[in-house]
Amino acid sequence: MRLYGLILLGAAVLLAKVSANSDAQAATSFATAEHSVSTNRFLRVSEISEVGNEERVISTKIIPGADLVSNFVLKQWLAVLLKTNTNxxxxxxxxxxxxxxxxxxxxxxxxxxxxxxxxxxxxxxxxxxxxxxxxxxxxxxxxxxxxxxxxxxxxxxxxxxxxxxxxxxxxxxxxxxxxxxxxxxxxxxxxxxxxxxxxxxxxxxx
Known part of the structure; x- marks a missing residue:
């Protein structure tokens, strides 16, 4: 379970790196998506922010399976944006x-x-x-x-x-x-x- 938790954390960190400095519209898209899509299927914004400060000390390259998880997370995140018609x-x-x-x-x-x-x-x-x-x-x-x-x-x-x-x-x-x-x-x-x-x-x- 500890390893699984590290994999998920690493994936969230990678996504946080992509979205950390997005503009206000991006943040609004995430917030809207939280209310429109089941949290059992898509990554919550709060989960991204909670691990944002860990970016400097965790490398996803050393976590087994992190690439697969991060690709899955990226696809789910883009699905949220598509549902909210983000251009x-x-x-x-x-x-x-x-x-x-x-x-x-x-x-x-x-x-x-x-x-x-x-x-x-x-x-x-x-x-x-x-x-x-x-x-x-x-x-x-x-x-x-x-x-x-x-x-x-x-x-x-x-x-x-x-x-x-x-x-x-x-x-x-x-x-x-x-x-x-x-x-x-x-x-x-x-x-x-x-x-x-x-x-x-x-x-x-x-």
Whole structure:
């Protein structure tokens, strides 16, 4: 029982790390969720706050099974937010994805956000939410294009990256970017020795 308690505590600490500094709207979402969803199924806000101060002294990496529990907790937490219609931009902020690096497609929180966006759009077919604006704002067109191109070559992220890449191209077409603009954006004018291996070239010719 002691080990089980440590696992649960570790999972709650991990979630607290994600949500600790969320804005007032995030806090309201949690509070609303407590009243709308059975506490037997979802993590209570009070449970998060009670362990928040333990974050500095407990490492979930040394607790057996902590990753499985934390993933379960994350899914339940996102289910609460979905029930309270928390918009996708706020969830992005709660998950602190703006701090992610270029390997964002390997980030479990990012993939959880992608799933959240898909489910949110299923509930709001008339007002779909896109992941692209947030990602473009964070990385810029050129950098994001390269990230998407790399993610397309990984089986587990291929479909998501392809969909985002297609959407990105539609945005560029709507902005009337020419092939010359894209060629310049990806810095292909110089004819570098590794030009044929350049992700930018693959993006430019697609």
């Amino acid at each position: 996708t931009d706020n969830v992005y902020a709660m998950l602190k994805l703006n701090a992610a690096d270029d390997n964002i497609f390997q980030n479990s929180r990012f993939l959880a956000w992608a799933t959240y966006v898909e489910k949110y759009n299923a509930q709001h077919p008339g007002q779909p939410s896109s992941m692209l604006p947030k990602l473009t704002k964070k990385y810029g067109n050129e950098r994001l294009g390269t990230i998407l191109d790399a993610a397309k070559h990984v089986e587990s992220t291929k479909n998501l990256a392809t969909n985002l890449q297609t959407e990105q191209m539609k945005v560029w077409k709507g902005a009337k970017l020419s092939t010359d603009d894209l060629f310049s954006m990806y810095k292909l004018q110089g004819g570098a020795p590794d030009l044929l291996a350049s992700p930018g070239l693959r993006i430019w010719i697609r």
